[in-house]
Every structure is written in structure tokens, then in C-alpha cells.
Amino acid sequence: MxxxxxxxxxxxxxxxxxxxxxxxxxxxxxxxxxxxxxxxxxxxTREFAPGFRVSAVAHLLNxxxxxxxxxxxxxxxxxxYAREGLRTVALSAEQPPLSFSAGEIYAGNVSAEERAALRAYTGRMQKFAHVIARQHGRVPPRLRFESWRDALPAAAVALDIRRLGRRGMQEFLRVATMNIFDVLEEHFTHPQLKAALALDAVLGTRLGPRSGNTVYASLYRQSGSVNGRPGALALPxxxxxxxxxxxxxxxxxxxxxxxxxxxxxxxxxxxxxxxxxxxxxxxxxxxxxxxxxxxxxxxxxxxxxxxxxxxxxxxxxxxxxAVGTAAKLHLALGGPPQFRGLSPEQLGERLVIAPDLDYIERAFNPAKYGEYSGQPVMEITVPSIHDASLAPAGSHVLSAVVQYAPYDLKGGWPAGKAGFQATVMAVLERHAPGIGGLVRHAELLTPYDIEQQFGIAGGHWHHGExxxxxxxxxxxxxxxxxxxxxxxxxxxxxxxxxxxxxxxxxxxxxxxxxxxxxx
Ligand SMILES: Cc1cc2nc3c(=O)[nH]c(=O)nc-3n(C[C@H](O)[C@H](O)[C@H](O)COP(=O)(O)OP(=O)(O)OC[C@H]3O[C@@H](n4cnc5c(N)ncnc54)[C@H](O)[C@@H]3O)c2cc1C
Missing domain, CATH: 3.50.50.60 (FAD/NAD(P)-binding domain)
Structure with a gap:
């Protein structure tokens, strides 16, 4: 035996x-x-106020x-799933909301040329993301080959890239090391669209749109699928x-x-x-x-x-x-928040506050020097729209990833947290006037809190950049x-x-x- x-x-x-x-x-x-x-x-999922439950750190499944x-x-x-295939709705204080998903525009002032450009861009990036997706389930190859068997995983990666075809392979190798700012400038003119696409390249990272590695981060984010739909987002x-x-x-x-x-x-x-x-x-x-x-x-x-x-x-x-930059805001709300220009149906989508590329870059700048953003970017969900189990009847839960909130904040988070929370609420108030009056309870988890409560060094999204x-x-x-x-x-x-x-x-x-x- x-x-x-x-x-x-x-x-x-x-x-x-x-x-x-x-x-x-x-x-x-x-x-x-x-x-x-x-x-x-x-x-x-945690109860953060009596009767209000929220996905305490990660909130979207993709x-x-x-x-x-x-x-x-x-x-x-x-x-x-309470909802699959969420659309992204980009909010702006001046423009109507822009709504899109899987390369299709559903709302917003977008020209026919720009719509076609989005379709083509999404199709190409999803092919590239598929190369990355194929590596997820593989043990990485060794750098040193001791037998021909050791070379097989590396050959499989090369074959995945080769399958893109000559032009696809050239483009993949060209963009992979670029920054997302330059790539988006090549394809689009619409500020909200560029910024919403760029946000995916910086969420959870210590990067701004002009930083290296952002195209890779964007492809990584698109490399998943939900029920066979590539790049889809879901709420469990x-x-x-x-x-x-x-x-x-x-x-x-x-x-x-x-x-x-x-x-x-x-x-x-x-x-x-x-x-x-x-x-x-x-x-x-x-x-x-x-x-x-x-x-x-x-x-x-x-x-x-x-x-x-x-x-x-x-x-x-x-x-x-492993210096985390993403904070998490949870609001227990007495009723549904009203975002400017947003229809009640759109409230249940993925809302982003990142009106243009420079806004994101400026939000990132202070984080380089151990300061938080004065105008942070946000990825917001109101999951209780689709899932009544999360809040008492008539009430709602808002869950938002907020950047940039660097783990290594000058003066430390115990002293800085209240100021950052007030900053975040001021940004929200600009897009959803009156939201402050609906708040029954608020919880902000900074990267320092995430480290303390979840045991992750630096509170970093990926356990390391x-x-x-x-x-x-x-x-x-x-x-x-x-x-x-x-x-x-x-x-x-x-x-x-x-x-x-x-x-x-x-x-x-x-x-x-x-x-x-x-x-
Ligand atoms: C703000 C933020 C938002 C995010 N949003 C999303 C999102 O929307 N979608 C998404 O897919 N991902 C998101 N992520 C990333 C995602 O949450 C993590 O990458 C993922 O949960 C990591 O899973 P894991 O099992 O590898 O590690 P963890 O979830 O970190 O689990 C490690 C476990 O080990 C335990 N542990 C640690 N030390 C000890 C010890 N000494 N003894 C015993 N137990 C110990 C911890 O308590 C923990 O339970 C987000 C991350 C952050 C920080």
C-alpha cells in the first residue's frame, strides 16, 4: 500500500x-x-453595512x-450570473454617456468611421488577446532546455504567434511593447472612447496610458471570456x-x-x-x-x-x-443614484469615469511621487440593480475601483484616507448630483487596508506588477x-x-x- x-x-x-x-x-x-x-x-462577498453586501475587492468577473x-x-x-455581457458606459461632465461592448457602440455621439474603427480594432486586439489566453492554462516554459521535451512549451507559444499570419504577427510584435496612448491615437479621435479603452490597460497597475507595458496589460484584460464570449464582463x-x-x-x-x-x-x-x-x-x-x-x-x-x-x-x-494603486469604494445607498444623462437601464452597466486620455495620465502623475489623484479615475458598478440579494428592497450598493491611490502614500494612509474619500465623493457628486445625500454608509479600502485585511503585500491587484x-x-x-x-x-x-x-x-x-x- x-x-x-x-x-x-x-x-x-x-x-x-x-x-x-x-x-x-x-x-x-x-x-x-x-x-x-x-x-x-x-x-x-462581505456585509459592509447592515443588509448591504458587496464584492469586497474584485467585483467584475471576466x-x-x-x-x-x-x-x-x-x-x-x-x-x-446575475448579469453577463455588461456594456461599458463612459461618463463625461460635458458629453452624453458613450456606451459600447464587444466592438459595438450602443449610445453616444460617434461617427460611422469611428464605429467601424472600433469594430476593426476590437477584432484585431481580440485575436492578439487570444494568443495570451492560450498561455493561461500552460505551465511556462523553462529558459534552459535540458531535453527536447523542455522545448515543446516554448515551441507552442511560437506557434500561437505564427498562427496570426504574417501581417498579424508583425502587428502583434509591433504593438506588444508600445504604450496604449500611442496605439489608441493611431486608431481613434473620440476622447471618451480612447479613454475608456485606455482604462482597461491601467486598472490594477502602477501605469498611466503613456507607460510601457500598457498594451500588454490591455490584452491581458481582454484575454478572458464568460460562457464562450471573449472579452465579456459578468456579475456573479x-x-x-x-x-x-x-x-x-x-x-x-x-x-x-x-x-x-x-x-x-x-x-x-x-x-x-x-x-x-x-x-x-x-x-x-x-x-x-x-x-x-x-x-x-x-x-x-x-x-x-x-x-x-x-x-x-x-x-x-x-x-x-508590488505597490498597489487601486482602492475600493463601497456605498450603501438609500435609493438608486442618478448619473447625468444616464437612463435607468444604463445604471446597471459598467460605468467609467475617465473622460479623456490626459485625464487618466494626470490622475496617474501624483502616484509616481507617493500622492493620490486629485481627480481619480473610477470603474463603477451598481450590482444590486441585477441582484436583489445584495441590498434591502429599494436600496442599492455601489462598488467602485478607484485609481490612483498609491500604497506608499506620503504621510501614510491612516492620515490620508479621509482626504482621499472626500476627493472621491466630490468626483462622484459631479457625475451623480445628490449621491452624497443617498449614502447610508461608506467604506473605502485603500491598498494599505487591502494589505491589512487580505494579507496581500502592497495591496496589489496581481500580487506583483x-x-x-x-x-x-x-x-x-x-x-x-x-x-x-x-x-x-x-x-x-x-x-x-x-x-x-x-x-x-x-x-x-x-x-x-x-x-x-x-x-
Ligand atoms: C482593488 C482591487 C480590485 C480588483 N478587482 C478585480 C475585478 O474586478 N476582477 C478581477 O478578476 N480581479 C480583480 N482584482 C484582482 C483579484 O482580486 C486578485 O488578483 C485575486 O483575487 C487573487 O486571488 P488569489 O487566490 O491568487 O489570492 P488572494 O485572493 O489574495 O488569496 C490569498 C489568500 O491567502 C490568505 N493568506 C495570506 N497569508 C496567509 C497566512 N499567513 N496564513 C493563512 N492564510 C494566508 C489570504 O487571507 C487570502 O485568503 C482586484 C484587485 C484589487 C486589489
Whole structure:
């Protein structure tokens, strides 16, 4: 009889849960240890005022891995959508709202030429995004080939690019390293349209439209699909926590165990390999394999400790850029807010405040110097329009990602938070006059709060900047890109690994495949 391999997973974020589910299904003895009182990490639904519930960090689903959805039967475990195919509605204080989705304009003063340009641009970018999407479910290739088998994953990537055809390939290679500002200037003149498209390239990053890596970030954002619709956006019924609850159920059904309120204080090392974990309570749990869903810096520099790492490797981990810039605003509203020029139907769409490219760049500028934006950009949803379970009858919940709010704010967030919240409310008031009077309760989570409450270093969306120098076999760092760490028996499975952040489950699935030897 062979002994069952035991695994401890540090963290029940959605990736940790996906990893646990795959490992338990393969017959391993899996225990998931979560610091918080409930599973889900940054993909969680929380009550933030009596009767008002909201997706506490991530709020829009666009990247969830369809293979994970199918393999783990997430629909049978409760995953359903309150709304699929949300349109983006760009707000402006001077112009009527501009509404578009999947390359089609639904409202706004847009010429026939510009509409055709949007269709062509969206089609081309979706082909490029598909190249990136094909990499999500793959373990990144190694930079050093020891056998012909090692070369196969790299050849597969090259083939995906080659499939674009000669002209497509040339264009892909041309734009991939450009900034989104220059690319959009090549295609469009409409300020609101350019800005709404650019916002997707900077959300969750420490970048402005003129920064390098923004075309890559934009393609990454478009690389997902919902129910087979590329680039679509959805609101899970019951908030983002439903995704994590479905993954937790899949893991439990497969035999994994979950302990919440169990913070890991350190990773145990014996005979030069990971041997288990020590909880904050002092309890020690031994395991054959330790998998961490915590971000790379937290896992390797805090829980393991640099003394167990080779100096050059520790230096690389230290250099992972994890300075979050996205804050989250939640408003419990006594009634539906009225945005200028917006019809009641449009209130349920994805609303963006980013009127032109320079507005976004100016919003970014202060963040470079440790200051928050005086005129922030926002991505707003009012999910209670589609999902009555989130607010008492007649009331509503507003959920907004707000940038730029740099983690490393001069003077610190405890002192700066009230000022930023007032700034954000003033911007909202300009677009939705009277909204302040509807507010029954407000919650602002700065990157500092996200770090404190969700255990993510720097409160960073992707557990570390997502960029071409932190992509595939370079993510999180060279020497750790295939989920196995230099210390035997230790693996990473979270957003800091390939393919990155967003609610996807791919990193969890890929890590499980490596642990199971199914590369
Ligand atoms: C403001 C903001 C808005 C976002 N909006 C979106 C969005 O709309 N759509 C989208 O797809 N993505 C969004 N994201 C990104 C998304 O939330 C994350 O990339 C994703 O949730 C990461 O999942 P994960 O499972 O890899 O890690 P996490 O969700 O961070 O989970 C890690 C888990 O490990 C636990 N943990 C950490 N340390 C320990 C320890 N020592 N002991 C035990 N447990 C520990 C944590 O408590 C946590 O539960 C947003 C991110 C931010 C910051």
C-alpha cells in the first residue's frame, strides 16, 4: 500500500481553493489553512453595512478559466450570473454617456468611421488577446532546455504567434511593447472612447496610458471570456464570493479540509525541504508538500525567510514590484443614484469615469511621487440593480475601483484616507448630483487596508506588477516560474505566478498539475 501524500495549502483564496480541489481529486490528503474567518481571499462577498453586501475587492468577473469552471463543476456548486455581457458606459461632465461592448457602440455621439474603427480594432486586439489566453492554462516554459521535451512549451507559444499570419504577427510584435496612448491615437479621435479603452490597460497597475507595458496589460484584460464570449464582463449572482464558495465546495466534495481563522506564521524546513507549517497559535502541521496561495514576497521573505534562499534569488523576490494603486469604494445607498444623462437601464452597466486620455495620465502623475489623484479615475458598478440579494428592497450598493491611490502614500494612509474619500465623493457628486445625500454608509479600502485585511503585500491587484518583465517564465521571478520554488516541497499557486491576477483559477490549476507531475 502506498502512503497518501499530504499537502498543506496556505490560504483559501480562489486559487488556493482551485489547487486544493485538483489535488484532492487526485487522491492527495489536502488541508487548506486560511487566516481570515471565511474563504475567498480577494474574491469574497462581505456585509459592509447592515443588509448591504458587496464584492469586497474584485467585483467584475471576466477571466475565470473555463476549464476550471467545467472540471470542478462550479455551476453545480452554485456559480450563476446575475448579469453577463455588461456594456461599458463612459461618463463625461460635458458629453452624453458613450456606451459600447464587444466592438459595438450602443449610445453616444460617434461617427460611422469611428464605429467601424472600433469594430476593426476590437477584432484585431481580440485575436492578439487570444494568443495570451492560450498561455493561461500552460505551465511556462523553462529558459534552459535540458531535453527536447523542455522545448515543446516554448515551441507552442511560437506557434500561437505564427498562427496570426504574417501581417498579424508583425502587428502583434509591433504593438506588444508600445504604450496604449500611442496605439489608441493611431486608431481613434473620440476622447471618451480612447479613454475608456485606455482604462482597461491601467486598472490594477502602477501605469498611466503613456507607460510601457500598457498594451500588454490591455490584452491581458481582454484575454478572458464568460460562457464562450471573449472579452465579456459578468456579475456573479451573490457577488464574487460565490465563485470562491463554489470552488470551496468542489474542494470539500473532493475530500479537502478547510480551516479558517488559522494564520500560518512560518514554513517549517527540515533536511533542506519544506516539511509543513507553524500556525500563529504555535501548532505545527507536518506535510509532504506545502503550497502557498499568499503572494510571492509574503511567502518567500516572511513565511519562509530569506535565510533559506540563495542570496541572488532572494534579491529577485525582493525586487518584485508590488505597490498597489487601486482602492475600493463601497456605498450603501438609500435609493438608486442618478448619473447625468444616464437612463435607468444604463445604471446597471459598467460605468467609467475617465473622460479623456490626459485625464487618466494626470490622475496617474501624483502616484509616481507617493500622492493620490486629485481627480481619480473610477470603474463603477451598481450590482444590486441585477441582484436583489445584495441590498434591502429599494436600496442599492455601489462598488467602485478607484485609481490612483498609491500604497506608499506620503504621510501614510491612516492620515490620508479621509482626504482621499472626500476627493472621491466630490468626483462622484459631479457625475451623480445628490449621491452624497443617498449614502447610508461608506467604506473605502485603500491598498494599505487591502494589505491589512487580505494579507496581500502592497495591496496589489496581481500580487506583483503584471508586465512583460514579469510574464510567463519571468513570473514571479526567474527560477520560480514553474510553481516549484528552489526549496524542495514548496510551491506557489496564487496570482503572483503565471498567468497572474484577476479571478481566474488558472494559477491554482497549473500549480496542482506540476505537483501531480502532469506538466
Ligand atoms: C482593488 C482591487 C480590485 C480588483 N478587482 C478585480 C475585478 O474586478 N476582477 C478581477 O478578476 N480581479 C480583480 N482584482 C484582482 C483579484 O482580486 C486578485 O488578483 C485575486 O483575487 C487573487 O486571488 P488569489 O487566490 O491568487 O489570492 P488572494 O485572493 O489574495 O488569496 C490569498 C489568500 O491567502 C490568505 N493568506 C495570506 N497569508 C496567509 C497566512 N499567513 N496564513 C493563512 N492564510 C494566508 C489570504 O487571507 C487570502 O485568503 C482586484 C484587485 C484589487 C486589489
Amino acid at each position: 502506498t502512503r497518501q501524500r499530504s499537502v498543506v495549502v496556505i490560504g483559501a483564496g480562489h486559487n488556493g481553493l482551485a489547487c486544493a480541489a485538483y489535488l484532492a481529486r487526485a487522491g492527495l490528503k489536502v488541508l487548506v489553512l486560511e487566516a481570515a474567518a471565511q474563504p475567498g481571499g480577494a474574491a469574497v 477571466l475565470l478559466d473555463p476549464v476550471v469552471v467545467k472540471d470542478l463543476a462550479l455551476a453545480q456548486h452554485g456559480l450563476a 449572482r451573490g457577488g464574487m464570493g460565490v465563485v470562491s464558495a463554489a470552488l470551496a465546495a468542489a474542494a470539500m466534495v473532493a475530500g479537502a479540509q478547510l480551516r479558517c481563522a488559522a494564520r500560518v506564521a512560518g514554513i517549517l524546513v527540515q533536511d533542506g525541504r519544506a516539511a509543513g507549517v507553524r500556525l500563529l497559535s504555535g501548532e505545527e502541521i507536518l506535510a509532504d508538500v506545502v503550497v502557498s496561495n499568499a503572494d510571492p514576497k509574503t511567502t518567500l521573505l516572511q513565511l519562509l525567510g530569506a535565510r533559506h534562499l540563495e542570496a541572488e534569488f532572494a534579491r529577485r523576490v525582493h525586487q518584485v514590484r 503584471l508586465a512583460l518583465d514579469r510574464f510567463m517564465m519571468l513570473r514571479p521571478v526567474v527560477g520560480a516560474a514553474q510553481y516549484a520554488m528552489p526549496l524542495d516541497g514548496l510551491y506557489l499557486c496564487g496570482a503572483g505566478c503565471h498567468p497572474g491576477g484577476g479571478v481566474m483559477g488558472s494559477a491554482g490549476r497549473n500549480a496542482a498539475r506540476v505537483i501531480l507531475g502532469k506538466r
